[in-house]
Amino acid sequence: MALSARNLLKGKVKEVTKGMVMAEVTIEVAPGVDVVSAITTSSVERLGLATGKEVEVVIKATSVMLNA
Amino acid sequence: MALSARNLLKGKVKEVTKGMVMAEVTIEVAPGVDVVSAITTSSVERLGLATGKEVEVVIKATSVMLNA
Amino acid sequence: MALSARNLLKGKVKEVTKGMVMAEVTIEVAPGVDVVSAITTSSVERLGLATGKEVEVVIKATSVMLNA
Amino acid sequence: MALSARNLLKGKVKEVTKGMVMAEVTIEVAPGVDVVSAITTSSVERLGLATGKEVEVVIKATSVMLNA
Amino acid sequence: MALSARNLLKGKVKEVTKGMVMAEVTIEVAPGVDVVSAITTSSVERLGLATGKEVEVVIKATSVMLNA
Amino acid sequence: MALSARNLLKGKVKEVTKGMVMAEVTIEVAPGVDVVSAITTSSVERLGLATGKEVEVVIKATSVMLNA
Numbered sequence: 001m002a003l004s005a006r007n008l009l010k011g012k013v014k015e016v017t018k019g020m021v022m023a024e025v026t027i028e029v030a031p032g033v034d035v036v037s038a039i040t041t042s043s044v045e046r047l048g049l050a051t052g053k054e055v056e057v058v059i060k061a062t063s064v065m066l067n068a
Numbered sequence: 069m070a071l072s073a074r075n076l077l078k079g080k081v082k083e084v085t086k087g088m089v090m091a092e093v094t095i096e097v098a099p100g101v102d103v104v105s106a107i108t109t110s111s112v113e114r115l116g117l118a119t120g121k122e123v124e125v126v127i128k129a130t131s132v133m134l135n136a
Numbered sequence: 137m138a139l140s141a142r143n144l145l146k147g148k149v150k151e152v153t154k155g156m157v158m159a160e161v162t163i164e165v166a167p168g169v170d171v172v173s174a175i176t177t178s179s180v181e182r183l184g185l186a187t188g189k190e191v192e193v194v195i196k197a198t199s200v201m202l203n204a
Numbered sequence: 205m206a207l208s209a210r211n212l213l214k215g216k217v218k219e220v221t222k223g224m225v226m227a228e229v230t231i232e233v234a235p236g237v238d239v240v241s242a243i244t245t246s247s248v249e250r251l252g253l254a255t256g257k258e259v260e261v262v263i264k265a266t267s268v269m270l271n272a
Numbered sequence: 273m274a275l276s277a278r279n280l281l282k283g284k285v286k287e288v289t290k291g292m293v294m295a296e297v298t299i300e301v302a303p304g305v306d307v308v309s310a311i312t313t314s315s316v317e318r319l320g321l322a323t324g325k326e327v328e329v330v331i332k333a334t335s336v337m338l339n340a
Numbered sequence: 341m342a343l344s345a346r347n348l349l350k351g352k353v354k355e356v357t358k359g360m361v362m363a364e365v366t367i368e369v370a371p372g373v374d375v376v377s378a379i380t381t382s383s384v385e386r387l388g389l390a391t392g393k394e395v396e397v398v399i400k401a402t403s404v405m406l407n408a
Contacts, residue, residue, distance in 0.1 A: 092176055127288055200243075201263070203261075333377055
């Protein structure tokens with residue numbers, strides 16, 4: 001299956017901080033380039049996210065702004 | 069000033085498609101890595117976005133999902 | 137692979153309206169229950185979305201509001 | 205009054221988990237079909253959300269992705 | 273009923289531009305302060321949005337960024 | 341530089357509540373008109389957000405709904 005989301009970047013989990021409901025996950029998508037994601041702590045646990053795990057970052061085009 | 073958005077990636081506009089209200093902008097953020105943004109056509113015009121222009125991609129952490 | 141998005145609903149495409157940049161896709165997720173998605177027209181074409189096609193609706197929990 | 209949001213699903217609160225700032229609310233929208241919402245804990249309290257309460261799930265079409 | 277969305281601002285429609293799928297609506301929320309909304313053209317028609325109509329702007333807290 | 345986001349409102353921080361991962365920031369954008377933002381606690385710290393600080397609220401047009 002393929003996602004409609006236009007932005008799919010491969011990366012590796014660098015750090016996970018879990019709160020009661022929300023968690024923050026830092027993913028290295030290229031040497032020196034990190035992406036930060038805020039998802040539910042339940043998803044972090046369900047997906048078994050931990051440092052070193054390979055993931056794909058998914059971002060819908062309508063969520064992307066530009067600064068020029 | 070600094071943005072609260074956690075994801076700021078520098079890139080160069082590769083392609084712009086303008087519709088009546090929304091436009092699609094493709095930005096190369098690393099060799100072979102493109103990010104697609106859907107913003108209003110008014111913003112494309114106000115910012116003077118065109119192929120080759122240097123921009124910064126801005127994405128809020130709560131808009132980033134993971135696939136693992 | 138599994139998505140961090142908490143909401144995944146199976147359905148069937150009922151209608152597709154394509155604009156220059158954005159498209160509107162109506163998906164029936166249960167008898168009499170439709171979900172409407174606004175994605176890029178490029179994604180509609182890349183995924184070959186058309187009436188009758190089986191799809192999965194994906195919604196991040198932080199995008200869901202409540203009225204009570 | 206009517207909302208511009210295209211997706212309005214009636215349901216019943218099944219579970220509420222409250223963190224310091226964000227809360228996770230699970231709503232049953234059809235037998236066996238749950239939707240998860242991440243909203244502020246302040247809103248959970250202001251709306252008096254608790255198991256059994258009838259609510260309406262509200263989702264903007266631009267927040268809906270497809271997997272096909 | 274009450275919405276979980278934390279930001280509700282009363283205003284008056286100032287301008288509507290309709291595309292094939294998406295529309296842009298400008299709302300004056302205070303003298304000299306406008307808010308711009310991108311919603312589907314179907315919603316603009318369903319809600320009968322036109323210059324002068326009184327509306328309420330609705331924004332989820334997780335969609336609000338800060339620049340400081 | 342200029343942001344593609346169509347909604348930029350000047351204001352002053354009125355209250356900050358910090359959770360483990362997410363924080364809630366209330367900003368007064370006009371006398372008696374508050375806007376609430378949910379951003380990461382890391383951003384609150386990185387930007388030094390505290391009561392009285394002048395900030396700019398940033399909201400993408402596709403995140404704005406209407407009630408009419």
